[in-house]
Amino acid sequence: MTGRGTLGVAVIGAGRMGADHVRRIHEVTSGARVAAVVDVDAERAKAVAARADGAPVHTDPVAAMAPSDVDAVLIASPGPAHEATLLAAFERGLPVLCEKPLTPDAAAALRVLEAERKLGRRRVQVGFMRRYDAEYVKLKALLNTGQLGRPLMLHNRHRNVASPPGWTSSMLISDSVAHETDVARWLLGHEITAVTVLRPTPSANAPDDLQDPQFVVFETDGGAVVDVEIFVNCGFGYQVQAEIVCERGTARLGDGHALVTNMAGRWGGTIAQDYTERFADAYDREIQAWVDATRHDEVTGPSVWDGYAAAAVCEAGVRALEEGGRVEVELLERPAMYGN
Numbered sequence: 001m002t003g004r005g006t007l008g009v010a011v012i013g014a015g016r017m018g019a020d021h022v023r024r025i026h027e028v029t030s031g032a033r034v035a036a037v038v039d040v041d042a043e044r045a046k047a048v049a050a051r052a053d054g055a056p057v058h059t060d061p062v063a064a065m066a067p068s069d070v071d072a073v074l075i076a077s078p079g080p081a082h083e084a085t086l087l088a089a090f091e092r093g094l095p096v097l098c099e100k101p102l103t104p105d106a107a108a109a110l111r112v113l114e115a116e117r118k119l120g121r122r123r124v125q126v127g128f129m130r131r132y133d134a135e136y137v138k139l140k141a142l143l144n145t146g147q148l149g150r151p152l153m154l155h156n157r158h159r160n161v162a163s164p165p166g167w168t169s170s171m172l173i174s175d176s177v178a179h180e181t182d183v184a185r186w187l188l189g190h191e192i193t194a195v196t197v198l199r200p201t202p203s204a205n206a207p208d209d210l211q212d213p214q215f216v217v218f219e220t221d222g223g224a225v226v227d228v229e230i231f232v233n234c235g236f237g238y239q240v241q242a243e244i245v246c247e248r249g250t251a252r253l254g255d256g257h258a259l260v261t262n263m264a265g266r267w268g269g270t271i272a273q274d275y276t277e278r279f280a281d282a283y284d285r286e287i288q289a290w291v292d293a294t295r296h297d298e299v300t301g302p303s304v305w306d307g308y309a310a311a312a313v314c315e316a317g318v319r320a321l322e323e324g325g326r327v328e329v330e331l332l333e334r335p336a337m338y339g340n
């Protein structure tokens, strides 16, 4: 590591998430600095870099990895661009935080997995930030105590205010439900074996041809059933909620985050309007954990295996959406370097 002993991070992709991570690394994270900002749109990269003491700007991710003060890479470009950037970082021996999805499809995820296996050690943390959210962390800790007994069912609700332009029905699964695939696997410690997608009559507020909402059902190899309501044009707020039902009890998260106020004969609170608000603390902890581990030459958190498993489940989910019926998930055996 160079420059005052801090981790020099090249942030690739200066859109919504990349700009937020640049701000985070510059203003919130300790032990790290923004060493480069990269975007195919040079003006966007310049504008974002200007908010981080004018960090160097590039339009080519590979060129951005060359300078000696770049110690690590944070990928926040769109999913289809992740594979090439990951492989380039591997070639340069650089550790990576890669926003979800690791890749949009399982075949690409497998290529990344094979490349990491050849390195013989983990280099990537995948950006499944819910594992760093205080409520999810508490739920996981409670499940680990065994007090609730064996998990039987996990109900999830995932609502966005409005879908971005160009959003397709399959993206509700591959972009949004991708989070629940990870949450379910992580909380339950099971692999997802099959996916079924039910299609309610679309909301009148969904853009034409968008199947929104969807009701997704996972079966797991531990015998649990998981459901996910995904509704990306709910209009009223950004909500992520979950309830786990176990043999001796249940636990629920996501019911309320804001202040509860009493005023003018009413009580209540506000609902977050997007993920940068709802999961602000989780992103802060995620990036800090990555920086801390990387400075100790370690890799922790969600792995390339987790990214591959999520891609395989989402692929099965998209098939279930498009073809109907129950689709089984095809998953390789987990390599030893990714644990049990």
Ligand SMILES: NC(=O)C1=CN([C@@H]2O[C@H](COP(=O)(O)OP(=O)(O)OC[C@H]3O[C@@H](n4cnc5c(N)ncnc54)[C@H](O)[C@@H]3O)[C@@H](O)[C@H]2O)C=CC1
Residues within 6 Å of the ligand: 012, 013, 014, 015, 016, 017, 018, 038, 039, 040, 041, 044, 059, 061, 075, 076, 077, 078, 079, 081, 099, 100, 101, 127, 128, 129, 175, 275
């Ligand atoms: N963890 C989470 O909660 C969230 C994660 N994401 C993920 O973050 C990533 C970025 O998403 P957004 O910021 O919403 O997208 P965005 O569209 O706002 O920004 C992407 C940026 O990457 C740039 N770009 C495109 N191809 C590139 C390439 N090859 N090299 C460098 N830059 C390139 C674009 O010009 C754009 O500025 C995606 O993988 C997305 O799934 C997005 C939202 C929330």
Ligand SMILES: O=C1[C@@H](O)[C@H](O)[C@@H](O)[C@H](O)[C@H]1O
Residues within 6 Å of the ligand: 160, 175, 176, 179, 232, 275
């Ligand atoms: O990752 C995310 C977005 O890409 C996705 O589009 C949203 O639905 C999720 O809520 C958000 O966390």
